[in-house]
Ligand code: HEM
């Protein structure tokens with residue numbers, strides 16, 4: 001067992017805990033924080049089913065963003081879709097062949113789409129980065145962390161593409177490493193510089209996720225302006241706290 | 252005419268380049284101690300206000316999923332940056348919705364997030380300080396809480412919610428805004444925003460009865476405090492004597508008269524407006540709302556109908572049931588509350604009132620969707636009814652109707668520039684500049700269709716337009732009530 005394998009195994013275990021615990025806590029916080037008033041941005045669906053459709057459109061085609069700004073939509077959507085493709089492609093490294101989904105993930109279509117999705121991801125990210133630099137309004141609202149986040153993702157995508165198209169890594173050994181991680185039976189990691197850069201950046205991404213604006217991913221589902229049904233006259237919302245406030249004499 | 256530059260009207264809505272700090276000087280007057288205290292806030296800036304402000308911010312975030320999610324989720328994509336009329340009209344980057352949010356977010360991050368506590372520079376987090384408070388006071392009073400940004404944000408982040416929270420924090424540390432807080436004080440003391448006491452109200456309404464009798468030869472009633480009436484009408488107090496609001500009130504009275512509906516106003520709840528919302532205070536908003544419930548119970552009415560007022564309709568439609576409900580003592584066959592437009596629309600549909608469109612032939616009409624009606628409420632039973640019903644009522648009353656450009660109406664409507672508690676003379680520059688996008692759109696329909704009547708269903712919009720339209724060379728009497736048009740067209744039967 002190599003020191004490298006052990007180090008990365010430890011790091012990935014920690015990062016996974018940080019990511020999962022951080023996200024779960026945040027999601028619980030969102031779920032538990034009260035939404036005292038009905039504030040959907042109208043026109044809004046008047047039924048729960050309608051809300052589900054609205055939400056689905058927001059997270060799949062970024063409907064509001066599409067109405068808002070075609071360039072951000074285009075780059076943003078390309079980036080996220082590519083992210084999804086890459087995610088599916090990567091599942092193969094974390095699945096043993098006897099997993100029922102393995103055949104699906106191994107389909108030529110999924111693998112090729114994921115492969116070229118990397119380029120799409122770069123294009124999307126470069127577009128978003130460009131807007132941050134060249135559009136004065138977006139430059140004004142950008143903090144260092146906003147640039148760094150894009151650079152981080154560019155780094156991940158770039159190093160990934162290098163391995164896919166330029167300098168292949170030992171994928172069999174890598175897969176053994178990943179499966180080992182999941183089975184708590186740590187395995188060595190190929191000492192390939194590009195791979196180590198790629199994995200290190202992913203580690204950073206995992207740790208930053210629950211403490212950064214990446215919380216938009218769970219956040220969107222909890223946004224009251226988007227997830228509430230427009231039915232305040234039909235259903236009394238939040239009556240309990242209002243009655244308590246009334247009893248307390250308006251304080 | 253003005254000691255500031257009036258924005259030019261342009262063929263297309265231009266998105267200006269950012270000009271740092273050009274509106275930093277725009278601040279409303281601070282509320283006097285007596286008015287602060289009458290709302291339960293400290294009279295002036297408390298000693299340890301930095302601490303208090305941070306503490307209040309923490310409490311607010313804990314109590315509002317909206318704040319919690321909005322403060323966390325913004326990705327700084329920039330989609331909202333060109334959506335605010337105040338940014339378009341002033342070029343001040345802090346009037347871009349996300350930048351406005353960041354004024355609060357940077358403090359939230361500093362005290363309540365890991366990144367902000369340990370890496371403040373990296374994520375733009377700052378300590379609460381006098382400079383921050385100053386910026387808050389300026390720029391959270393440059394947001395009309397119109398929610399246009401929320402429509403266009405991929406997560407629906409509503410800067411209005413952030414502004415309300417910031418204003419509540421400022422109230423809580425003793426730096427409230429004069430205009431809003433004085434007005435809320437008047438509602439508690441006298442019953443309405445204008446401080447119009449009962450005898451004066453009765454007098455005014457009698458005068459209106461005489462006017463209508465004289466003009467139309469029909470004895471239309473304007474009843475107050477009539478016990479056992481079917482309908483309680485709650486309307487913004489501007490309807491009682493400001494032009495063009497009053498024509499709207501006359502319109503409601505004629506509709507009830509023609510339909511034979513027994514209605515009344517209340518001298519106790521003689522105000523639909525609820526400025527508690529503008530300052531983000533649930534407690535004050537509830538106190539004002541409860542007056543309406545009490546009035547309805549006292550008078551024993553079966554229905555509650557709201558007059559033409561934008562934010563009042565938001566509070567009524569979206570919050571009244573929560574804050575002052577349940578309204579199980581009212582007739583369950585009608586939604587609680589109803590909008591006067593819903594009532595009139597329904598009567599038109601059923602043929603219960605007759606309108607003669609030719610009575611409005613001198614008017615070539617367009618319609619301004621008020622923010623709070625458009626983006627924070629509904630009318631009728633389909634989503635978007637708030638766009639359809641007013642237009643149908645107008646079209647049933649006039650022969651010449653023209654919509655403004657699609658990107659400036661319905662849920663994309665531009666605020667009048669005076670909403671959200673900013674309708675005060677100390678913010679005149681902001682109000683004029685913030686009206687620019689709406690004035691632009693209006694200019695186009697004036698040029699193209701000779702429009703000469705801008706119909707609105709909001710007391711604030713009406714007052715604001717009457718004041719700012721002259722700056723853009725529109726006559727101030729171009730602005731009118733929707734029910735002013737109904738009033739002209741409605742047939743009241745045989746003249747006596
Ligand atoms: C439910 C899943 C998600 C949804 C609905 C979603 C949606 C969005 C939208 C609408 C934007 C704004 C447009 C743009 O700039 O692209 C955005 C931005 C962003 N998203 Fe996501 N996202 C999701 C998941 C993720 C994940 C898992 C990541 C990261 C690994 C991510 C990273 C980013 C980044 C970095 C930005 C900012 C781009 C910039 O700086 O301009 N998103 N997301």
Ligand code: SF4
Nearest residue numbers: 325326328329331404
């Ligand atoms: S549109 Fe929404 S997410 Fe994008 S910058 Fe504005 S507030 Fe933030």
Ligand code: SF4
Nearest residue numbers: 335394395397398400
């Ligand atoms: S709510 Fe309206 S006024 Fe306030 S920031 Fe958003 S667009 Fe501007």
